[in-house]
Amino acid sequence: MNDEATIEPFEAFYARSLDPVFRAVLLTTRHAERAEDAVHEAFGRALERWDSVGRHPNPLAWTTRVALNVHASGWRVWRHEQAEPPEVAVSDELPIDPFLLRAVWRLPRRQRQVVALRVLADMSAGQTAEALGISEGAVGAHLHRALEKLRENLAATDYAEAQG
């Protein structure tokens, strides 16, 4: 836990955490705009309480959880979930990327949530379990199943075929 002397400036926390939190919330919500709204609001709440949030064992986990709660506090309009991951052109894209992004995007909800928090937000199994209201064992099981499913799905794609 951070103490008074080592509390990280909010600006530094914001700079290093904004994107990881956004990615986790994006994958959970499957909606870029709503994810961005929720993330900004969560960081706003973190800023307002930075004296205490800055001392939290994991402010990134705190903010991610708040962002997900903010998102959950609006009713989900499933029809508006985006069926495909947003297309963002990057110069260093690997051939596997489009297949991998799509496969992760299409994971069942709970598996997707666990990948978002454990992998993209680097939250511990305990923090993920707490955020999702499930046991740590269940977090491990969902992550295992998610990775298995991704391997299966990737093996069935043109990418795998091209790899021979």
Added chain:
Amino acid sequence: MNDDQLTAEIKRAFGRYRATPENIDELATQPIRRPARLLGRPATLRLGAGVFALAACLAIAALVLQPFAPAAQIPSAFASWQRVPTSPDPAMAGWASSHCTNTQLPLLIQDQRGMASLFAFREGTSYLLCVVYTVDTPTEKGWMSFSSTADLGDYGQAIEWSGIGFGGGDQGSGNAMIGRATGATSVVIVRADGVEIQASVRDGLFAAWWPTPIYHIGTPNPREIRAYGPGGNLVGDLAIPVSSETPYFIGTPPPAPSGPPASAEN
């Protein structure tokens, strides 16, 4: 590819997604851009949390306080609401089963009222509540759904309930309730304004929803739940302290405050 390699690949691939940074000075004054729902609350036991959540929403979003709003703001699909459930629309149930959930959850109960219906699905130990309603505008036609989860406590009462508020903005708002009433074959929910709503009941579970003015973000505000057995005898009667919270509105509040949404009722 082993687990570590695969997770590293996922992380790398998602690295392309970046949020647009906000000016730090403006972060703390971010408005809430979407309606908030209150946490489901079994009877009074979680009322404090609801009050706290609402207060937090207020502090952050600077929501506008207004008295209860006029029924004229209720959109067309919700305007067909009735105090007594109408015949369940099986087509709407089929749509709900594939659109409200992505995992084919068991449907427990359907509370149809006019052109909108509340569905309760079993989701583990929770309930997924989904309100489906007809959209018929020049640009859209079809069904729309709102969904959220609710939990029923087990506090040893004959009647347990949980309620949530949903929606907001142009899509309409409402309150939905699910509950458990042991031995009941019919349930009446008495709203704070005295309106008695006949709930849909199945296997001891009951569910009902009712519309609220478009911008109203408030608590489900029943004051009593009465449960009746097969012979019409009262098997449970739960008085609920009416929340003293002032209803809140998000966005532009309705212009002329008046009474409850009585004109939406038959």
